[in-house]
Amino acid sequence: MAETYDLVVIGGGPGGYVAAIRGAQLGMKVACVEREHLGGICLNWGCIPTKALLRSAEVLHLAKNAKDFGLKIPTVDFDLDAIVKRSRGVAGQLSGGIGHLLKKNKVTHIAGEATITGKGKISVKQTDGKTVEVAAKDVIIATGARARELPHLKADGKHIWTYKHALQPDCVPGKLLVIGSGAIGIEFASFFNDLGSNVTVVEMMDRVLPVEDAEISDFAAKAFKKQGLTLKTKSSVTELKVTGGKVVATIDENGKKTSDSFDRVILAIGITGNIENIGLESVGIKTDRGHIVTDEWGFTGVAGFHAIGDVAGAPWLAHKASHEGVIAVEKIKGLKGLHPMDKGNIPGCTYCRPQVASVGMTEEKAKAAGHKVKVGRFPFVGNGKAIALGEPEGLVKTIFDEKTGELLGAHMVGAEVTEMIQGYVVGRTLETTEAELMHTVFPHPTLSEMMHESVLDAYGRAIHF
Structure with a gap:
């Protein structure tokens, strides 16, 4: 029974x-x-x-x-x-x-x-x-x-990996191809690059980390290139062929097909x-x-x-x-007073180097939704804690509705931003406007001070940059 x-x-x-x-x-x-x-x-x-x-x-x-x-x-x-x-x-x-x-x-x-x-x-x-x-x-x-796998892009566990295989690698590949530049792809690209792999990332969209704000994606891409990653956007892998212990990949880059050989390939094309x-x-x-x-x-x-x-x-x-x-x-x-989840208040975090974090609308989506926006920015190089940590490369960006002061979105790239983003998540959940954020006292010296400065900058009041 x-x-x-x-x-x-x-x-x-x-x-x-x-x-x-x-x-x-x-x-x-x-x-x-x-x-x-x-x-x-x-x-x-x-x-x-x-x-x-x-x-x-x-x-x-x-x-x-x-x-x-x-x-x-x-x-x-x-x-x-x-x-x-x-x-x-x-x-x-x-x-x-x-x-x-x-x-x-x-x-x-x-x-x-x-x-x-x-x-x-x-x-x-x-x-x-x-x-x-x-x-x-x-x-x-x-x-x-x-x-996710595609008919022409299938993992074999030895030369062509999914995230599971990449978590237990049998080697640090000399040359590594990562297909897809979302959170999974970029995190593994960052990891293996730091361990010495020559990493190429192929992304179908026009930029890496395509769901992020374009300005943040561009900032991150420059950092990745500086670290030695090769980024191929508006590109796709049309064929993978294992031969002689290598993986030969056919890459269509803006309509031009080329072939290259890699020691390992990571599939990060979604789930x-x-x-x-x-x-x-x-x-x-x-x-x-x-x-x-x-x-x-x-x-x-x-x-x-x-x-x-x-x-x-x-x-x-x-x-x-x-x-x-x-x-x-x-x-x-049957509890009373419940609210369905607002997906616009769900933060996204990517733990590459530099880290990327965001919540709410990108600048592009805010404008497309009909908002007249005020945008604030504050660079890590203007923050004392960031400089003391040896992490002067980064950016905090905030987007407000000009009429209501609603915090429409917040986007960051740099050290420890995956921890900082929660402040803006709480702010959005509480339906905070720029006024409350401006009057909030942020501790010094901390990276979080940049969150305050970015809000101030949106209204022409930034102090330290």
Whole structure:
């Protein structure tokens, strides 16, 4: 006989496990089914292990430039196996912690692969080979996503990598091709470049980091080129052929085709939702271009079924998934005073060198939406803390509606901007105008002072530049 729950969550990633815990906090009997690793892609193969790799690369970069800080480090080298081992250890520690959190909150963890078999009915093939049946009034689908491949661009795990393969590299490639310049592509390009690879990045759009504000993308591109990266925009890879231990890539750059040989290739051309083989069709859940269709509360339109996170569509971010999970559960529980998530208030962070972070509209999108804008800018070179850190290259940009003073968007490139962006996120959530930001006291000396100065600059009041 099936074990019955108030809520079953399919998937134990940052959307699923958060939804499960929130459900338990609200008094629901909850089960969370995960087929592989608690913590999902983020903790095991994405956000966390990549940041561990990038931290190693950052320390290596600082050590190589120790003389700039008055330090003498005679020999600087790295151990790739040790770097990867540390990264995997960090991921393992956090993944294990999720199990503890589920147990602490009395969430039943079922290790196995779930299939929806009917309304409120789920069959789970457990990792021990046994099959169990569970039932629930409500089901949240949080099955995540995987790396996208194209018919002519497929990973083999040896010469052509996805992000999973790149997290456990067998070597530092002499020549590396990265296809795609979104967050995943640029982070790996930055990592391997710092370790000594000759890196080429191919991007179909007219600039790298194409979802970012054009001014920020251009700033970052100049920094990448200065570091030695080759950037090919308005370009595509039309063929990959492994021969003689190398990968020969045919690259179409603005209509001109050329061939080049690389030691390894990383595919970073996006992701697609895990919608297959989970029984969506058995209850009539609709999908569109690789993701489940939902409303602003995560409801699929089929009674009792909800979807959150990467499987429910863009933006494909762990923090978006977690917040969606909370909203979906609270809506299921019938709490009052709820607000659907405003995707315009979701920050994006890219942990390359220099870092990039943003929230809200780009300048181009703000103007296209009919706003008459005021734009403020403040460079890192005008900030005492940035200079003291040896990080004078960067920019903070803010965009306001001229009539209302609404903060439409904020965009940054430079050291630690992924930490700074949260200040503007809070400001947008509180519907702050330029007046409140101008009257906020920022501590000195900090990088955050540039956030204040950028606001002041939008209104012709910048002090330090």
